[in-house]
Amino acid sequence: MNYRLVLLALAGLWLCMVAEVRAKMIEAPLPEKKIAQLKEQKLPVYIHAKTLEYQEPRNVYIGSGYVDIKYGDLRLRADEVVFYADSGQTRATGNVILDDGDNRLVGEELEINLRSKLGILYRGEAFLAPAYFLTGEKIERLAEDKFLVTRGTYTTCDQSIPDWQFKVERCLVHLEHYVYLTDFSLYMKKVPVFRFPYALLPIKTQRATGLLIPRLGYSNTDGFILGESFFWAINEWTDATITADYFSKRGIGGGLEFRYALTPEDEGKLQSYLIRDWITKQDRWKTYINIRQDLGGGVKNVLRADMLSDRQYEQQFDSDISRRRRQEQDSYLWLYKNWEAYGAGSVADYTEDLYNADKNKQWRLPELKIFAISQPVFDTPLFYKLELSALNWNRELAGEAEETQRLHLHPEVRLPLEIGPRSVITPRAGYSQTWYAENKQGVSDQRGLYDVGIRLDGPQPYRTYERKTSNGLTRVKHLLAPFIDYNYVPREDQADLLKFNALDEIPGENIVHYGIIQHVLGYFSSPEQAENVRELVLFTVSKEYDIEEERREGISGQPRRPFLPLKFDMEFKPTPKLRLDWEMRYDVYEGKVAGNNMDSWLTLSDYISLGAGWRYTNGELNDFEDQPDDINTLYGGAWFYLSKKITLGFSGNYNVEYNQWVEQRYSLRYNSQCWGVGLSFVDRFDKDEFTFNISLSGLSSAGGT
Numbered sequence: 001m002n003y004r005l006v007l008l009a010l011a012g013l014w015l016c017m018v019a020e021v022r023a024k025m026i027e028a029p030l031p032e033k034k035i036a037q038l039k040e041q042k043l044p045v046y047i048h049a050k051t052l053e054y055q056e057p058r059n060v061y062i063g064s065g066y067v068d069i070k071y072g073d074l075r076l077r078a079d080e081v082v083f084y085a086d087s088g089q090t091r092a093t094g095n096v097i098l099d100d101g102d103n104r105l106v107g108e109e110l111e112i113n114l115r116s117k118l119g120i121l122y123r124g125e126a127f128l129a130p131a132y133f134l135t136g137e138k139i140e141r142l143a144e145d146k147f148l149v150t151r152g153t154y155t156t157c158d159q160s161i162p163d164w165q166f167k168v169e170r171c172l173v174h175l176e177h178y179v180y181l182t183d184f185s186l187y188m189k190k191v192p193v194f195r196f197p198y199a200l201l202p203i204k205t206q207r208a209t210g211l212l213i214p215r216l217g218y219s220n221t222d223g224f225i226l227g228e229s230f231f232w233a234i235n236e237w238t239d240a241t242i243t244a245d246y247f248s249k250r251g252i253g254g255g256l257e258f259r260y261a262l263t264p265e266d267e268g269k270l271q272s273y274l275i276r277d278w279i280t281k282q283d284r285w286k287t288y289i290n291i292r293q294d295l296g297g298g299v300k301n302v303l304r305a306d307m308l309s310d311r312q313y314e315q316q317f318d319s320d321i322s323r324r325r326r327q328e329q330d331s332y333l334w335l336y337k338n339w340e341a342y343g344a345g346s347v348a349d350y351t352e353d354l355y356n357a358d359k360n361k362q363w364r365l366p367e368l369k370i371f372a373i374s375q376p377v378f379d380t381p382l383f384y385k386l387e388l389s390a391l392n393w394n395r396e397l398a399g400e401a402e403e404t405q406r407l408h409l410h411p412e413v414r415l416p417l418e419i420g421p422r423s424v425i426t427p428r429a430g431y432s433q434t435w436y437a438e439n440k441q442g443v444s445d446q447r448g449l450y451d452v453g454i455r456l457d458g459p460q461p462y463r464t465y466e467r468k469t470s471n472g473l474t475r476v477k478h479l480l481a482p483f484i485d486y487n488y489v490p491r492e493d494q495a496d497l498l499k500f501n502a503l504d505e506i507p508g509e510n511i512v513h514y515g516i517i518q519h520v521l522g523y524f525s526s527p528e529q530a531e532n533v534r535e536l537v538l539f540t541v542s543k544e545y546d547i548e549e550e551r552r553e554g555i556s557g558q559p560r561r562p563f564l565p566l567k568f569d570m571e572f573k574p575t576p577k578l579r580l581d582w583e584m585r586y587d588v589y590e591g592k593v594a595g596n597n598m599d600s601w602l603t604l605s606d607y608i609s610l611g612a613g614w615r616y617t618n619g620e621l622n623d624f625e626d627q628p629d630d631i632n633t634l635y636g637g638a639w640f641y642l643s644k645k646i647t648l649g650f651s652g653n654y655n656v657e658y659n660q661w662v663e664q665r666y667s668l669r670y671n672s673q674c675w676g677v678g679l680s681f682v683d684r685f686d687k688d689e690f691t692f693n694i695s696l697s698g699l700s701s702a703g704g705t
Contacts, residue, residue, distance in 0.1 A: 045114070046070040047083065059085045067092070071114045075099045078110070088115035096121070102129035105139065117144060128175060131156045131674070132203070136171075145175040154179060156696070157674035164188050164675055164696060179203050202231075209233045215245075217691040221316075223249030237262055243273075251278040265294045275317075285309045286317075298337050305331045311354045319682070319689075328354050333366075341375045344368075362395035362500065374414070384413045393500050404498055405437035412451075423458035432506060436497065445497055449506055453487040475523035476536070485513040491548070508548065515542025515567075540569040565594045577603040587618075594618045611651075612636035632656040637665075645671050660685055 050065020060082065063069075067081040069090070079094025091111050092098075098105040100117065107124020118141050125135040126147065136152025154173065155165035169183035178200055185195040202209060215227035227245040234240060243255040253275030261267040268291035277284050289305040306329045308314065314323050329352050336345030347367045353360040372386040391406040412430030419425050429452045438444040462479035491508025499505055520537035543566050550562040565585035572580040583597040596616040603609045617631040637651030647669045653662040667680040675696045682689040 044071075045083070045085070047081075049081070061085065069114075073101055074114055074117065076110075076112075076114070083114075088113045090114055090119075096124065103127065107139070112141075117141065128173070131158075132173065132175075133158060133162070134171075134173065145177075147173045147175075149173065154181070155674065157672075159673070161189055162187075162674070163672050173203070175203070177203070202233075215691075215693070217689060219247075219249075219690070220688045221249065221686075222247040222689075245275075247275075249278070251276045263294070265292065265300070267292055283309065284313055284317075286313055295335075298339075300336055302334045303332075307331065308354075311359075316687075326354065328352060342370070342372050344370045360395070360397050362393070365392050365394065367391040367393075377413070381417075382413055382415050384411065386411045391500075393498075395500065402498060404500075406500075406504075407435045408503060409433045420459060422460040423456075425454065425456045427454045428452065434503070447492070447494060447497065447506075449489060449492060451487065451489045451509075453485065455483065455485040457481065457483050474525050477519075477521040477523070479519040479521070481517040481519065483515060483517070487511055487513070510546065510548040511564075512545045512547065513542060514545075515540060534573070535571075536574055538571040540567070542567045542569075561589050563588055592618075607641045609639045609641075610637070633662070647671070 047061055047063060047067070047069050049063030049067040051063065053062040054060070055062065063081045063083075064079070067076075067078050069076040069081060069083065071088075076090065076092055076096075076098050078092035078096045080092070082091045084090070089111075090113070091109075093109045096105070096107050096110045098110060098112070098121075103126070105121050105124060105126045107121045109122040110119060110124075112119025120141075121136075121139040123137055124139060125133070126139050127133055128147065133155050134147065134149050134152060136149040138148075138150040139152070140148040140150075142148055149168060149171040151169060152171065153162075153165045153167050154171050155162040157163045157165065165187050166181055166184045167187055168181055171182065171184070172180040174180075181196070181199045181201070183197055184199065186193045209232050212229045212231055215225070215229075217225035219225060225245065225247055227243060229241050229243045232240045232242070238258075238260040240259070241255075241257045243253075243257075245253045245255075247253065253273060255271070255273035257272075258270040259268070268289075270287075270289045272285070272287040274283060274285040276282075286309070287305065287307045289303065291301075291303040293301050293303075295301060308329060314326070330349065331351075332347055332349040334345060334347045336343065346369070348363075348365050349367070350363040351361070368390045370386075370388040372384070374383050374385045376382070377384055387408070387410040389406075389408045391408075392403075393406060394401070394403045396402075410430060410432045412428060414426050414428035416424050416426040430450070432447075432449045432451065434447045436445045458481065460479055460481050462477055465476045465478070466474070467476060468474055487509050488511075489506060489509040494505050497504050518537065518539040519535065520539075522534050522536045524532055524534060544564040546562045546564060549560055552560055565587050568582065568584040568586070570580070570582045572578075572582070579601050581597075581599045583595075585594040585596070586592075587594045593616065595618060596614060599611075599613040601609075601611050613635050615631050615633045615635075633653060633655050635651070635653045637649065639650075640648040642648055647667075649667040649669075650665070652664040654660070655662050661683070662685055664683040665680065666682075667678065669678040670676060676694070678691075678693045680691045682691075
């Protein structure tokens with residue numbers, strides 16, 4: 001059975017269901033507006049002028065000198081104005097300025113109806129919010145959001161000589177929709193770039209249907225790259241992007257990205273790309289689906305389908321390092337519902353190995369889960385929690401299929417007891433019972449294990465330091481929170497059980513985990529706001545002692561090592577501009593670091609920001625970050641904001657183990673008030689890429705690959 005196709009079919013069915021529901025919502029008739037609501041409302045007119053004449057028979061006002069008229073949210077100023085009070089028709093001449101909210105029209109002559117706001121501006125210019133600039137021999141306002149320009153210009157630049165502009169014979173501007181250009185030329189400063197007879201360009205501030213600016217690039221493995229995309233704003237809640245790419249050395253590819261968002265809780269995305277690879281002579285593809293949906297009644301679901309034509313697809317085509325290095329692909333459908341103290345869910349999951357050559361596969365069809373979070377037992381001081389799961393599991397290992405069903409139950413009770421100021425001791429006890437149904441080999445089994453433990457938290461001494469600084473820091477509180485946690489699980493031979501995940505082999509434990517947590521809290525205040533608290537440092541030092549290992553008889557060459565690696569975990573955030581996260585394990589017997597994670601971010605000023613990190617794992621001590629092999633990688637980046645317009649960036653990943661750069665990325669970006677251009681070069685160990693992108697503010701964006 002092809003579970004990929006099953007998941008894809010489920011995704012398609014779900015998208016159709018959502019579309020049908022939304023279509024019914026759209027088809028619902030709107031309430032008809034009453035005729036009375038459509039009648040124009042007459043507002044009072046305020047006229048101020050150096051000289052004002054009133055002609056009573058025609059009910060006309062004639063002003064001269066500095067004339068200033070206010071009508072609703074309109075304000076009209078000019079040297080001379082003729083206003084017909086009955087109709088609202090107005091003619092203004094000489095230094096005309098019309099303000100309509102955020103819009104402004106300036107010119108030599110204006111004919112307008114103040115009530116409808118429709119009219120014609122002669123030999124003038126207009127600013128239309130949010131950032132559209134028009135000039136023309138004639139600018140006609142056809143509707144509140146439509147302007148027709150004759151023999152003029154269109155741009156989003158506010159300079160006297162714009163960085164770019166369209167010089168047009170005729171131009172229709174429909175705000176939040178499109179600009180229709182007829183017989184126009186593109187000018188960069190005073191230099192003509194190209195001329196076209198007609199164009200339709202989206203000018204929505206949010207989304208608009210139309211062609212995006214082509215993408216240009218070059219790769220030493222893919223050759224010259226040319227791409228074009230068509231963006232389709234289907235409606236307010238749905239859009240799609242259709243892409244076509246040409247790779248001179250690789251082939252021709254095409255993709256589709258479909259998105260919808262009914263509510264913040266109901267959204268979905270489908271991405272699919274197909275390329276006919278001239279090198280491998282194969283059709284290579286990738287499909288990714290991610291859907292979140294509220295089904296009503298508190299029931300929610302998440303669907304993810306992650307499918308590839310072959311293991312090397314992402315390694316050769318994806319620009320994300322984490323995806324190029326991932327070990328498996330995982331697709332699932334998850335249904336769940338949460339109550340105040342309980343929850344239930346069901347998961348259908350398919351996972352395929354991308355790391356091993358034999359392409360191991362496993363799937364859950366399905367797994368049912370019920371849980372109860374920690375809560376009191378009636379009115380007693382005793383607390384309990386519960387985990388219950390039922391699983392149907394299949395897998396293929398090296399071509400051999402296995403299948404079983406598993407039922408797992410784990411109740412736990414705990415009794416927190418206060419033993420002093422800020423001190424609590426909590427004994428706990430639980431029991432894990434697991435049943436396995438008969439598999440294809442006719443084997444069934446069951447396992448029962450109890451676990452007990454006790455934890456001591458506190459006491460928690462603290463000290464507060466008073467301090468006044470320029471940034472509003474008034475107090476610093478240093479708090480210590482020591483803990484000791486003991487857990488015991490008897491060792492039991494579980495070699496005969498099928499191993500699907502960690503639940504199928506619960507290791508015996510007789511371990512004491514102890515440490516101390518340090519909190520440094522900053523109390524900030526300012527004249528503008530009340531005091532607020534921010535954690536400056538969270539630092540944990542902990543260690544584990546294995547009692548069972550201490551009791552084990554020493555074997556030649558295998559001495560007892562009851563102390564597990566010393567653990568350090570810190571979050572350091574002294575200012576909003578600096579953060580350091582650090583996780584480290586230190587092997588006290590070998591006297592060396594077993595694993596290390598460091599991530600740091602620093603904003604030095606308005607002009608420089610830095611980021612750096614280190615990933616180190618000793619594979620012999622395993623399970624640090626769940627990686628299969630030793631890792632020793634450095635990464636970092638620096639971004640220089642050379643001015644308000646120019647940004648220079650460097651970033652890279654370096655493999656210390658192999659003394660090799662995994663990736664180096666260089667970028668340069670220039671952003672003007674109304675346009676931008678960017679260059680970037682990526683040097684990977686197996687591929688080099690050059691990209692170019694350009695954007696014109698107010699028009700469709702552009703990019704390169």
